[in-house]
Amino acid sequence: MDITVEASNELLRKLGYRLTPQRSMILHVLTEANGHLNIEQITKRVQQRYPNVSLSTVYRTLELLKTTGLVRESHLPGQAPSYETATNDTQHHHLVCRRCHAIQHMDETLLGNLHECLQEQYHFHHLTLDLVAVGYCNVCWQTIQEEQHTSQDNSQ
Amino acid sequence: MDITVEASNELLRKLGYRLTPQRSMILHVLTEANGHLNIEQITKRVQQRYPNVSLSTVYRTLELLKTTGLVRESHLPGQAPSYETATNDTQHHHLVCRRCHAIQHMDETLLGNLHECLQEQYHFHHLTLDLVAVGYCNVCWQTIQEEQHTSQDNSQ
DNA sequence: GTTCGTGCAAATACTTTGCAAGTCG
DNA sequence: CGACTTGCAAAGTATTTGCACGAAC
Numbered sequence: 371m372d373i374t375v376e377a378s379n380e381l382l383r384k385l386g387y388r389l390t391p392q393r394s395m396i397l398h399v400l401t402e403a404n405g406h407l408n409i410e411q412i413t414k415r416v417q418q419r420y421p422n423v424s425l426s427t428v429y430r431t432l433e434l435l436k437t438t439g440l441v442r443e444s445h446l447p448g449q450a451p452s453y454e455t456a457t458n459d460t461q462h463h464h465l466v467c468r469r470c471h472a473i474q475h476m477d478e479t480l481l482g483n484l485h486e487c488l489q490e491q492y493h494f495h496h497l498t499l500d501l502v503a504v505g506y507c508n509v510c511w512q513t514i515q516e517e518q519h520t521s522q523d524n525s526q
Numbered sequence: 527m528d529i530t531v532e533a534s535n536e537l538l539r540k541l542g543y544r545l546t547p548q549r550s551m552i553l554h555v556l557t558e559a560n561g562h563l564n565i566e567q568i569t570k571r572v573q574q575r576y577p578n579v580s581l582s583t584v585y586r587t588l589e590l591l592k593t594t595g596l597v598r599e600s601h602l603p604g605q606a607p608s609y610e611t612a613t614n615d616t617q618h619h620h621l622v623c624r625r626c627h628a629i630q631h632m633d634e635t636l637l638g639n640l641h642e643c644l645q646e647q648y649h650f651h652h653l654t655l656d657l658v659a660v661g662y663c664n665v666c667w668q669t670i671q672e673e674q675h676t677s678q679d680n681s682q
Numbered sequence: 683g684t685t686c687g688t689g690c691a692a693a694t695a696c697t698t699t700g701c702a703a704g705t706c707g
Numbered sequence: 708c709g710a711c712t713t714g715c716a717a718a719g720t721a722t723t724t725g726c727a728c729g730a731a732c
Contacts, residue, residue, distance in 0.1 A: 385670075437624055437625060439661075443603065445607075465650055465653075468593055468594075468652075469593060474648060476644065480640055480643050480644065481640070482638065484637070488632065488636065491633070491636075492632070493664040494623070494661035494663055495661055495662045495664075495667045496624075496661050496662055498659070499657065499658075499659050500657070500658045501655065501656070501657045501658075502655070502656045503650065503654070503655050504595075504653065505645075505654065506650060506651045506652055507650055508650070508651075511651045
């Protein structure tokens with residue numbers, strides 16, 4: 371897995387950015403986590419190795435990594451923005467319950483060849499997709515139905 | 527179009543929430559805008575009619591409308607979070623350039639029957655989808671290619 | 683009349699910035 | 708060495724909260 375960190379390091383340099391321990395460490399943490407981490411989590415993990423890496427560096431680095439396409443950012447309802455490496459081939463897309471905020475990953479294959487279609491049709495390059503489906507999970511849905519009945523009963 | 531505001535008003539009440547002028551006005555503004563508005567824009571428009579509606583009310587109301595599913599929130603890179611009514615049948619999904627932040631709407635039909643698949647497969651109700659595709663637009667892509675050549679030239 | 687919602691101001695959280703000192707290439 | 712990065716502290720934004728008053732049902 372460190373191969374990808376090194377590849378990323380290379381890419382950073384190619385793009386004319388310097389390779390600093392902080393940047394490399396942040397990439398490492400994200401790669402290792404293999405999932406979404408928020409700013410706070412990233413900072414904590416980085417500081418275990420380099421205790422005085424500052425929050426602003428984490429912000430600045432994530433900004434940089436976002437614009438180079440090395441990391442992606444996602445916003446799930448009820449959650450702080452989170453980050454993961456763009457190369458992670460783990461599941462990215464989520465269903466979130468509007469009410470209890472339960473999160474479920476979704477089957478990537480449902481998207482079909484959307485990715486390729488978009489690249490071709492709109493001439494965008496290095497696309498990464500982020501799909502968030504918000505709705506009521508089954509449990510909350512039942513609860514809501516019941517509450518509605520209750521309030522109707524009360525009003526009669 | 528006010529039909530939808532009234533329908534929303536009804537729904538709010540059914541769910542046991544009170545119907546206040548502020549809430550109704552915010553729904554009205556969102557319905558009329560027929561597109562994404564951020565908190566600041568919403569507040570300004572609401573205040574044209576009711577000058578002393580407070581920012582906190584706008585925050586609180588949007589929170590409420592989100593959890594009832596009447597409005598959806600989206601986060602585009604480089605933009606403040608924005609809101610629109612969930613019933614708007616306008617285009618929701620976006621391609622964003624990682625570099626210049628240009629935004630392009632995408633053809634909904636590319637998604638196929640994803641919506642239905644998700645509802646069936648995961649038993650979620652009242653789903654709304656929010657897809658963000660981030661990549662480099664053609665213009666920025668060319669620019670980046672050139673920059674890379676330049677830096678390679680320099681290093682030789 | 684009660685309960686819920688609002689406005690205001692203050693508190694909190696989040697993110698960005700200026701600048702001197704340090705580091706990468 | 709020179710340009711780019713960082714850490715720190717401070718500034719700037721954004722969002723949330725407590726509470727007394729007012730409004731909806």
